[in-house]
Each structure stands twice: as C-alpha cells, then as structure tokens.
Amino acid sequence: MHAEFDxxxxxxxxxxxxxxxxxxxxxxxxxxxxxxxGSDVVEPGEDTELDRGEVAFYRGDLTDEAxxxxxxxxxxxAHGGLDVLCNVAGTWKGGTxxxxxxxxxFETVFDVxxxxxxxxxKHAIPHLREGxxxxxxxxxxxxxxxxxxxxxxxxxxxxxxVRLLTETIAEENEGDVRANAVMPSVIDTPQNREMLxxxxxxxxxxxxxxxxxxMALASDATPPTSGAAVPVYGxx
Numbered sequence: 260m261h262a263e264f265d266x267x268x269x270x271x272x273x274x275x276x277x278x279x280x281x282x283x284x285x286x287x288x289x290x291x292x293x294x295x296x297g298s299d300v301v302e303p304g305e306d307t308e309l310d311r312g313e314v315a316f317y318r319g320d321l322t323d324e325a326x327x328x329x330x331x332x333x334x335x336x337a338h339g340g341l342d343v344l345c346n347v348a349g350t351w352k353g354g355t356x357x358x359x360x361x362x363x364x365f366e367t368v369f370d371v372x373x374x375x376x377x378x379x380x381k382h383a384i385p386h387l388r389e390g391x392x393x394x395x396x397x398x399x400x401x402x403x404x405x406x407x408x409x410x411x412x413x414x415x416x417x418x419x420x421v422r423l424l425t426e427t428i429a430e431e432n433e434g435d436v437r438a439n440a441v442m443p444s445v446i447d448t449p450q451n452r453e454m455l456x457x458x459x460x461x462x463x464x465x466x467x468x469x470x471x472x473x474m475a476l477a478s479d480a481t482p483p484t485s486g487a488a489v490p491v492y493g494x495x
Contacts, residue, residue, distance in 0.1 A: 264474050267292035270338045271477075272331065274321055274379050275348030276309060277301045279448035280399065283466035284345050284473050285314045291474060296334045298379075299348070321348060322370040327378035331386070341386040343477045346376040346398035346421075353411025365413045372417035373424070380428055380438075387436045394436040395477040398425050402444040402492045418442075422488045429486030437485040439476040443469055444492035464493045 264287075271288045275281035276297025285308055289295045295308075298317045303309035309316045317333055319326040335341050350371040352364050376398050387394030403411065404418035421440060428438035445451055447463035469491045475481055476489065 262471075262475070262480070264291040264471075264478050264480075266343075266474075266478070269293045269342040270296065270334065270340055271343040271345065272296045272298065272334050272341060272379075272383065273345045273347055274298050274375060275346075275399075276314070276316070277303045277307075278347065278349075279450070280443075280446055280466045280469060281345075281347040282307055282309065283470040284347055285309065287467065287470035287474050288343070288345075289314055293343070294338055296338070298330045321375040321379055324378050327375070328382045331379065331382040335386050340389060341383055342390050342394060344379060344383040344387065344396045345473055345477070346379055346396065348372075348375040348379075349399055349418075351411070351414055353414050355410060357412050360413060368413040369417045369420075372414070373420040376421055377424060380424070384428070384432060384436060388432065390436075392435055393479075394432075396425070396428055396436060396438040397473045397476045398438070398440045400425070400440040400442045400488055402442050402490065404442065404488075425488065426486045433485070437476075437482075439481075439484060439486070440488045441469060441472055441476070441491045442488050462493065464491060468493075 271293045273284050277299035285295050285297050295314045297309050297314050298319050300320045308314040317330045319330040321327045352368050398421050400421040401418035403415045425438050425440040445463050447465050472491050
C-alpha cells in the first residue's frame with residue numbers, strides 16, 4: 260500500500276529549510292502540489308529546490324521576533340494565507356556536563372530549537388486559524404527529549420520544550436489548528452555520517468521518510484491527531 264498526499268492549493272511554510280531535513284520536507288510538500296515557502300538564516304545550497312526557485316525562500320533569523328513576523332507576513336501577503344507551518348529549524352550542541360556548559364552554548368541551543376518554534380508558531384497561528392479547522396503545525400522534537408542523558412542536557416531540555424509547547428498549542432487551538440511533533444533520533448545526513456563515521460548508518464532514518472510522516476500529520480489522513488509526539492527513529 261502506498262499513501263498519496265494532495266496539498267494542491269495549500270500554502271506551507273518550512274523553517275530550517277536549508278538543512279537536510281528541512282529541504283526534504285520542502286521537497287515532499289512541493290511534490291504533493293503545495294505552494295511551499297522555506298525560511299532559514301542560511302542561504303540554500305546549490306542545485307536545490309530553493310536554489311532553483313522552485314520553493315520561495317525567505318531569509319530570516321527566526322530567533323528574532325521582528326524577523327519571524329516579517330517572514331510569516333511575507334508568506335501570507337505573497338500567497339494569500341497559510342495552511343501548514345513546519346518547525347524544522349534546529350541544532351545540536353553537546354559533549355559537556357551541565358556544570359561545564361557555557362551559557363552561550365545553552366542559549367544558542369534553546370534559541371534555535373525552541374525559540375524559533377515559539378516565534379514562528381506565535382505569528383503563524385492567527386493565519387492558520389483562518390483555514391476552517393484545516394490549519395496544522397508540525398514541529399521537530401527528538402527522541403532525546405524523552406529522558407535525561409549525559410553531555411547534552413540543553414539539547415534534550417530544548418526538545419522537551421518543543422513537545423510541551425506542541426501540546427499547549429494543540430490545547431489552545433482545539434478545533435481550529437492541529438499541532439503535532441515528530442521525534443527523530445539520528446537522521447541519516449552527510450553531516451551526521453561525517454561526525455559519526457563508525458556508527459551503524461543503516462539504522463538511521465532517511466530525511467525523506469521523516470518528511471512523509473510530517474506530511475501525514477499535516478494532512479486530512481490524521482484528523483483526530485493533535486498534541487501528539489510521534490517517534491520517527493526506526494531502528495536507531
């Protein structure tokens with residue numbers, strides 16, 4: 260059985276669009292007929308959907324509220340509305356225990372992982388509510404958010420924040436906007452393979468497979484699902 264998604268006529272905003280997972284989410288929605296807008300603080304790589312202009316790119320630092328509001332308003336003004344927000348922007352920093360972690364490292368992790376999700380959602384939700392109950396927010400949490408661990412406490416805490424904020428958005432917008440999260444473990448990207456050359460790469464999940472789960476949560480295939488955090492870590 261093969262699921263087909265149809266987002267024709269829908270406007271989708273993807274944050275963190277220049278990264279491996281963000282670009283996969285952009286590609287998936289574009290292939291399903293959506294009007295896709297990508298945002299990132301980093302310019303898209305060469306020969307990608309964003310670089311070729313197949314996905315509209317809105318450069319912005321979504322840790323800054325004025326930039327977040329500008330990006331969301333720019334998408335709505337250009338395309339007449341917003342149906343789906345995918346909060347993919349994120350980073351990982353770790354390796355030291357809490358008592359040895361620099362405060363600027365802590366702040367960076369929380370800003371990129373949680374503050375961007377908060378600000379993009381804050382400014383998108385009023386527009387998503389206009390979709391007669393069809394609006395959706397899908398954010399990226401992490402398997403690591405489910406428990407404490409050694410050496411990456413700020414990352415785990417920030418991703419737990421994404422889960423809890425997802426539940427809050429779902430509760431506050433019941434009947435108007437659905438909000439869900441996905442929880443990857445290690446994603447199979449060139450950067451992760453370079454960082455962990457001796458790991459079992461076959462156990463990692465392809466970004467394209469995670470993107471399909473994001474689409475499912477944003478689609479009418481999952482109408483009763485809101486406030487959920489869905490594992491997408493396969494065998495990892």
